[in-house]
Amino acid sequence: MFRKIITISLAVAAGIAVHARELGPTSALMPMPASVVMPSGKALSVSDAAIVRSTLPSDHRLLSVYGEIMTRHFGDGAGVDAYIGVDTTMTGSEHYRLEVDSVSLRLCGASEEALFRGLQTLDQLLWGDAVMTASGNVSPIIIDDAPAYPRRALMLDPARHFLPVDDVKRFIDVMASYKYNVLQLHLTDDEGWRVAVEGHPELTDGTDHYTASDIADLVDYAAQRYIEIVPEADIPGHTSAVLTVHPGLGCHIADSAALASAPGNGVMVCAANDSVYALYDDVIRSIASMFTSPYIHLGGDEAAIERNWALCADCRRMMSERGYTDAAQLMNDFFGRMLATVRSCGKKAILWCELDNIYMPAEKYLMEYPADVTLVTWRNGLTPKCIELAAAHGNPLLMAPGEHAYLDYPQMRGDLPEHNNWGMPVTTLRQAYAIEMPSAANVTGVMGTLWGEAINDINRAFYMAYPRAMALAEAGWTPESRRSWDSFRRRLPGALGRLMERGVSFRVPFESFDR
Ligand SMILES: [Zn+2]
Known part of the structure; x- marks a missing residue:
């Protein structure tokens, strides 16, 4: 018995040692870069008299970010001889090269954005290579990196549970570490209207919301971290909040008893009322002027057409004028x-991809989406059909399939605190990692969504997002040939340690460490 225990202990110890050597400075990288070479050779030593050369002006924010990384890992005033610069001969807006040898550290990027992505990698290298970093050394390494997809997004839903500006900023800080570059804000829904609209104070009167200056602050804060904020105002369903303020914009339905008893998502703005278009003309223009993103998301999901437009006298008149047989x-x-x-407004629209059925079999789009509309695939089971249709119709497509990318779904059955679960299915970390990214040219990236019904504050948002948002970050950034669950789970302990250091709430995925 004694001998057997010794044997097992040695095996485990040997296994850990081998892993540590294999992973070395890469042991906390999230997402894994496109190319990593770890040459043998002497480490670069930290000194108190390090010189940083750069193509950037000395007061550039990126140099402050670099300085903060060095200070955090090596202490005040300590650093390494380094060169940080934009290299205009490099192609791809986020392409960077990070090289460390015994003489210096060099970070070159195709753009300032690329340098920012490279700095996240540097931070993770120093964090993961803990023993070397603690002894004031940086391991030699050559990283050549660029994203597989241009858009890596997370979505917050302050409509259901409002998130104050500072909470959203903290969320932005953390997502930037994993090279996310888009934050979608779901600003309107049945439960609330969360963005000020010029000329329409009635929409936000007496409710928690973002003012124009809050939005300007958030957009600027995100831009400094090379993250674009995409605003979403959901129509024609998910509009209880606006209909509470403007009841006249709903459909005229003689027998409204059935509608009144419909659970959630029941009501829609009327398709045959010019006042609806007049209000949303103001809404879209106002939002377009506040956000710098080229995109506005207009929802288009879960419209209860049969319970609204199909029963409305005005909508039915409009149908007969146009010779329609189906209210859709x-x-x-x-x-x-x-x-x-x-x-x-010079913007492009994004809509959730809806088909002619909410389950398979589904054959075609719910409506004729123009080719300039980006679609987001989201419904469980319909993603292969959305991929096929978007390719055939030429719509750009963002991947947010519920079975992999809905981060409000519990991570394990019975997970504590399983807060306010209204019957959501489970999406484990491994399932999130298993998202299949099509290589088709119209697929622009990936989005993890944090629908807010059961997310009542920012700690809950973090707990649900991480570590699954790391899995999706890797799906969006790392080339398919370099993605590996086994590699990912071995980098998790190092990466989770960094979240812990930052005081970010997350779920420890114990099950991912089972053999
Ligand atoms: Zn109507």
């Missing part, structure tokens, strides 16, 4: 007008 055909007219406003 009104979606083309409705979004035709809304998208014209989006285009007139």
Whole structure:
């Protein structure tokens, strides 16, 4: 018995040692870079008289970010001889090269954005190579890196549970570490309208919301971290909040008892009321002027057409004028007008991908999405069909399939605190990692969504996001040939340690460490 225990202990110890040597400075990298070479050779030593050369002006924010990284890992005033610069001969807006030898550290990027991504890698190298870092050394390494997909997004839902500006900033800080470059804010829903609209104070009167200056502050804060904020105002469903303020914008339904008893998501703005278009003309113009993103997301999901437009006298008149047999055909007219406003603001629209059925079999789009509309695939089981249709119709497609990318789903059955679960299925870390990214040219990236029904504050948002958001970050950044669950789970302990150091709430995925 004694002998057996000794044997097992040695095996475990040997296993850990081998892993540590194999991973070395890469042991906390999230996401894994496209190319990593670890040459043998002497380490670069930290000194108190290090010189940093750069193409950037000495007061550039990126140099402060670099300085903060050095200070955090090596202490005040300590650093290494380094060169940090934009290299205009490099292609790809986020392409960077990070090289460390015994003489110096060199970080070159195709753009300032690329340098920022490279600095995240440097931070993780120093964190993961803990013993070397503690002894004032940096291991030699050559990293050549660029993202597999241009858009890596997370979505917050302050409509359901409002998130104060400082909380959103903290979320931005953390997502930037994993090379995310888009934050979608779901600003309107049944439960609340969270963004000020010029000329319409009634929409936000007496409710928690972001003012124009809050938005300017957030957009600027995100931009300094090379993250774009995409605003979403959801229409024509998910509009209880606006209909509470403007009840006249809903459909005229003689027997409204059935509708009144419909659970959630029941009501829609009317397709046949010019006042709806007039209000949303103001909404879209106001949002377009506040956000610098070229995109506005207009929702388009879960419209209860049969319970609203199909029963509305005005909508039915509009149908017969156009010779329609199906009320869903009104979606083309409705979004035709809304998208014209989006285009007139110089912006592009994003919509959730809806098909002619909410389960398979589904054959076609719910409406005729114009080719300039980016679609987001989200419904469980419909992603292969959305991929096929988007490729055939030429729509850019963002991947947010519920079975992998819905970060509000519990991470394990019975997970504590399983807060307010309204029947959401489980998405484990391994399932999140297993998202399959199509290589088709119209697929622009990945988005993890944190729907807010059961996310009542920022700590809960972090707990649900991490570490699954690391898995999705790798799906969006790392080339398919370099993605590996086994590699990912071995980098997890180092990466989670960094979250712990920052005081970020996350779920420890114990099950991922089982053999
Ligand atoms: Zn109507």
